[in-house]
Amino acid sequence: MTIAGLYNYWIVILLMMTGFYVVISSGNLVKKIIGLNLFQASVFILYISIGKIANGHVPILQDGVSHYSNPLPHVLILTAIVVGVSTTALGLALVVRIRESYGSVEEEEIHRQDESL
Amino acid sequence: MLIEAVNIVLLALLAATAIAAVRLHDLFAVAMMFGIYSLLAAVMFVLLDALDVAFTEAAVGVGISTVLMLATIGLVGRHELPSTHRSLLPLAVVVATGAALIYGTLDMPFFGDPGAPVHQHVAPYYISQSPHQTGLPNVVTSVLASYRGYDTLGELAVIFTAGVGVLALLGLRRRKRPGKHRTAQ
Numbered sequence: 001m002t003i004a005g006l007y008n009y010w011i012v013i014l015l016m017m018t019g020f021y022v023v024i025s026s027g028n029l030v031k032k033i034i035g036l037n038l039f040q041a042s043v044f045i046l047y048i049s050i051g052k053i054a055n056g057h058v059p060i061l062q063d064g065v066s067h068y069s070n071p072l073p074h075v076l077i078l079t080a081i082v083v084g085v086s087t088t089a090l091g092l093a094l095v096v097r098i099r100e101s102y103g104s105v106e107e108e109e110i111h112r113q114d115e116s117l
Numbered sequence: 118m119l120i121e122a123v124n125i126v127l128l129a130l131l132a133a134t135a136i137a138a139v140r141l142h143d144l145f146a147v148a149m150m151f152g153i154y155s156l157l158a159a160v161m162f163v164l165l166d167a168l169d170v171a172f173t174e175a176a177v178g179v180g181i182s183t184v185l186m187l188a189t190i191g192l193v194g195r196h197e198l199p200s201t202h203r204s205l206l207p208l209a210v211v212v213a214t215g216a217a218l219i220y221g222t223l224d225m226p227f228f229g230d231p232g233a234p235v236h237q238h239v240a241p242y243y244i245s246q247s248p249h250q251t252g253l254p255n256v257v258t259s260v261l262a263s264y265r266g267y268d269t270l271g272e273l274a275v276i277f278t279a280g281v282g283v284l285a286l287l288g289l290r291r292r293k294r295p296g297k298h299r300t301a302q
Contacts, residue, residue: 005227
């Protein structure tokens with residue numbers, strides 16, 4: 001019964017960890033940021049899954065419906081999506097500046113140049 | 118039953134897309150995989166009764182984020198160099214974190230359980246009072262713009278700060294090449 005009730009969360013955790021793996025294993029800064037976005041989108045799915053009620057309806061009130069899914073996680077995640085795209089934009093702008101200064105977006109190359117200074 | 122089947126197919130597609138993004142080294146392809154991933158996530162949100170989140174994710178996640186990534190790839194180059202160091206340590210960290218998180222879910226209420234603690238507080242109040250207090254049938258809108266309007270104002274502050282940051286990094290700076298500038302003087 002545990003597997004039937006929780007497998008949804010487990011697959012979402014697998015997705016989160018895939019994004020996390022890209023962040024810590026990849027040496028390319030652009031790919032790191034894409035990994036961070038994958039991680040983030042998976043966290044959104046986790047939150048929205050928690051708000052779901054079996055046989056619930058979209059939280060737009062209408063006659064003849066009594067069970068609505070929880071609107072609160074939806075509001076939180078709407079805010080998080082917009083904040084997420086702002087941080088992505090800022091991170092990518094930093095990557096462009098790093099590329100202009102170092103001529104590379106590979107972590108190892110940037111470390112090598114810093115040590116040879 | 119149909120909804121469960123769609124749910125499983127979507128989760129499998131999400132996992133396949135994410136793993137493809139890990140394995141690819143062409144950044145253009147990785148950005149496209151991220152776009153597909155966001156679109157699948159938006160479909161997942163429709164299935165989970167979160168329509169407002171679904172169209173925001175479809176517009177912002179699939180649209181704006183992917184365009185920003187493609188613009189950056191256009192400026193910095195599209196090929197990732199193969200990593201020279203071993204990838205065992207990151208894998209170990211990820212497996213340990215994932216195992217800890219899965220251990221954490223064992224205490225969670227089951228997926229879709231209407232008796233879960235998260236559904237007992239505030240949310241029923243918003244659902245029952247929203248039409249009388251704000252006059253809006255869409256509870257997500259009334260919570261976002263009315264009950265928690267200050268949170269949305271804070272969100273605007275974050276977007277403004279990020280916009281100023283991006284402009285400071287890329288826009289306001291005078292474009293000059295260090296060598297040529299000196300010879301011009």
